[in-house]
Amino acid sequence: MVWTGRAVLPSLLTMSDTTGRRWHDMGGQDAGPVPMDGHDFTLWEKRVDALMVLCGQKGLFTVDGLRRALEDMGEDAFERMSYYERWIAAVNQNLVEAGAYTLEELGERMHEIAARGPTYGEAQADG
Template sequence: MSKQRNDETVLRRHHDMGGLPAGPVEQGEHDYAPWEKRVDAILRLLGDPKRRIITTDELRRGIEELGPGAYDEMSYYERWIASITNNLLEKGVITVDELGRRMAEISAAWPAGVEERKP
């Protein structure tokens, strides 16, 4: 590819991938897991006319701020819940303490535990 193309690549943010080279489209599909539907439902409720707590643009801003490494390693709904959570923390709807405590409780109560996160 030309030099111009390389420059263009450098200036892009990582989510802005239109026109970049990539492999074949993998056409396999998975059924959405219950936790993924829960993420979707949480966002839909937070953005509905009754609440208007998080907009689509705020969700996207949160996803785009995850950074290139996280963006590529995380699955689609992992990016969503990370962004939703960051938005809720920023807006003071929930606090870091509450979240940390509740996550620890849920992890401790789950018989098979929690997967180690990649470093």
């Protein structure tokens, strides 16, 4: 396989430590008790999930492409962002790489959305 020089290449060098073990590869590590609290998924989370499944089905990315983006976000993202925050970041990363839209379009749209209203509900295009 010949490396194609895609934009994702530099992230190959991102590692958790010098042994080569990456942060997400956590089987067998020490950790505390399993937290038992849960929550019901919100509409926002369900939409991220749907985007992930549908764009995958349409061949815009693979689940491994999503995992690669998640892993490359690093451990800090795992600790500080919620599950679906990490997933929308990974979906977006893969869609940008697939050329589905440009960063310019994304940035402009996110800016426009902020002006629609202060809550998720109010920021929908249909109000």
